[in-house]
Amino acid sequence: MIKKCAFCLLLLTTHACTGSNIQSYSDVEVLSVSVSILPQAYFVERVGGEHVAVNVMVGPGDEPHSYEPTPSQMRALTQSKVYFIIGVEFEKTWMPRFLAVSPDLHVVDTAAGIERMPMAAAYDGEAAGELDPHIWLSPALVKVQAQNIYDALVDADPAHTVDYHAGLESFLSDIDQLDASIRSTFSIIKINKFMTFHPAWGYFARDYGLAMIPIEIGGQEPSAEELARMIDLARQYDIRFIFTQKEFSSKSAEAIAEEIGAQVVLVDPLARDWLSNMQTLANAFARALGQ
Ligand code: ZN
Numbered sequence: 001m002i003k004k005c006a007f008c009l010l011l012l013t014t015h016a017c018t019g020s021n022i023q024s025y026s027d028v029e030v031l032s033v034s035v036s037i038l039p040q041a042y043f044v045e046r047v048g049g050e051h052v053a054v055n056v057m058v059g060p061g062d063e064p065h066s067y068e069p070t071p072s073q074m075r076a077l078t079q080s081k082v083y084f085i086i087g088v089e090f091e092k093t094w095m096p097r098f099l100a101v102s103p104d105l106h107v108v109d110t111a112a113g114i115e116r117m118p119m120a121a122a123y124d125g126e127a128a129g130e131l132d133p134h135i136w137l138s139p140a141l142v143k144v145q146a147q148n149i150y151d152a153l154v155d156a157d158p159a160h161t162v163d164y165h166a167g168l169e170s171f172l173s174d175i176d177q178l179d180a181s182i183r184s185t186f187s188i189i190k191i192n193k194f195m196t197f198h199p200a201w202g203y204f205a206r207d208y209g210l211a212m213i214p215i216e217i218g219g220q221e222p223s224a225e226e227l228a229r230m231i232d233l234a235r236q237y238d239i240r241f242i243f244t245q246k247e248f249s250s251k252s253a254e255a256i257a258e259e260i261g262a263q264v265v266l267v268d269p270l271a272r273d274w275l276s277n278m279q280t281l282a283n284a285f286a287r288a289l290g291q
Contacts, residue, residue: 030050030051030052030053031048031051031052031053031081031082031153031156031157032052032053032055032079032080032081033048033052033053033054033055033080033081033082033083033084034054034055034056034057034076034077034080034082034083034084034098034105035054035055035056035057035083035084035086036056036057036058036064036084036085036086036088036090036091037056037057037058037064037086037088037136037270038056038058038059038060038270038271038272039136039270039271039272039274039277040056040084040086040110040136040145041054041056041272042272042273042274042275043110043136043142043145043146043149043171043274044084044149044153046146046167046170046171046174047146047149047150047153047164047167047168047171048149048153048164048167049163049164049167051153051157051160051163051164052153055073055076055077055079055080056272057069057073057077057090057094058088058090058270060270060272061246061247062247063247063248064088064089064090064133064270065088065089065090065219066089066090067088067090068090068094069094074097074098074101077098077101077102077105078101078102080102080105081104081105081106081156082105082106082107082108082152082153082156083095083098083102083105083106083107083108084108084110084149084152085107085108085109085110085111086110086111086133086135086136086145087109087111087116087131087133087135088133089133095107106152106156108148108149108152109148110145110148110149111135111145111148112148113144113148114135114141114144114145116131116132116133116135117131117132117202117203117206118130118131118132119131119132119199119202120132120199120201120202120212120214132199132202132203134199134200134201134202134203134204134269135203136269136274137200137201137203137204137269137278137281138203138204138206138207139175139178139179139182139207139278140179140207141203142175142274143172143175146168146171146172146175147168149168150164150165150167150168174275175275178275178278178279181279181282182208182278182279182282183208185279185282185283185286186208186209186282186285186286188286188290189210189285189286189289189290190289190290190291191237191238191240191289192209192210192211192289193210193211193213193237193239194210194211194212194213194239194241194242194243194285194288194289195212195213195214195215195230195234195237195239195241195242195243195253195256195262196212196213196214196215196242196243196244197214197215197216197242197243197244197245197248197249197250197252197253198214198216198244198245198247198248199212199214199216200245200269201243201269204281210285210289213230213233213234213237213239215230215242215252215253215256216248216252221249221251221252222252227252227255227256230252230256231256231259231260234256234259234260234262235260239256239260239262240261240262240263240288240291241262241263241264241265241288241289242256242257242262242263242264242265243264243265243266243267243284243285243288244264244265244266244267245266245267245268245269245270246266246268247270250264250266263288265284265288267281267284268281269281
């Protein structure tokens with residue numbers, strides 16, 4: 001099952017083979033791992049540095065709630081020794097199949113120790129019943145995930161413990177700085193309520209004293225009647241910006257925005273370059289809520 005590339009094997013002792021997904025994991029020079037979403041790839045790379053090669057299942061523009069892997073991704077998965085799950089929906093469906101093709105895959109829950117809250121309620125305060133998977137949008141919770149990733153990397157590859165520890169420390173310190181920077185960015189915020197199509201910002205809102213009003217109801221576009229209620233609510237709260245992301249239709253967000261004269265703001269909660277993206281996101285929220 002394990003494909004070996006002669007060129008990669010040749011170079012394996014001197015450097016990691018880029019430009020190819022194929023690596024020899026029996027030699028464990030570079031630890032091959034898989035993750036579900038792009039921000040996790042950033043987390044693993046920050047802790048693992050040059051000692052890890054990360055395969056991402058949900059690529060740019062894909063939607064982690066309903067994603068289905070391609071055959072080539074399934075093949076890439078067989079190279080991995082570790083799979084870092086985070087709790088996005090597609091894992092529930094696909095993990096048994098991943099384990100069927102890769103029975104030795106070591107599954108690590110990066111959400112271990114994190115108490116997840118119920119999926120953000122619709123406008124009337126009814127919880128949808130599911131637990132909110134968007135834990136990568138909270139710097140505080142990413143610190144927990146980084147620690148879990150560190151523990152797993154040390155477990156899988158104890159020879160590089162010192163480097164993993166240095167990677168962890170540097171990442172944790174960057175997260176602390178990010179958190180301080182977001183707090184200072186948000187000091188200008190005047191309105192704390194915001195509307196968003198997809199309820200990705202529950203933990204982010206909780207961390208920074210904001211209140212999220214999601215448009216999507218139980219993963220669906222709202223009905224005409226629900227949309228009308230949402231428009232009333234948006235008026236009542238004087239909503240001037242509605243956040244959307246490219247993975248979801250912005251039809252209902254645009255309908256509400258047009259009705260109340262608000263602006264639709266496209267944000268990306270799934271960018272790979274997590275640290276700088278979080279500051280970009282904070283700036284977008286501050287611009288919208290600070291006027
Ligand atoms: Zn989501």
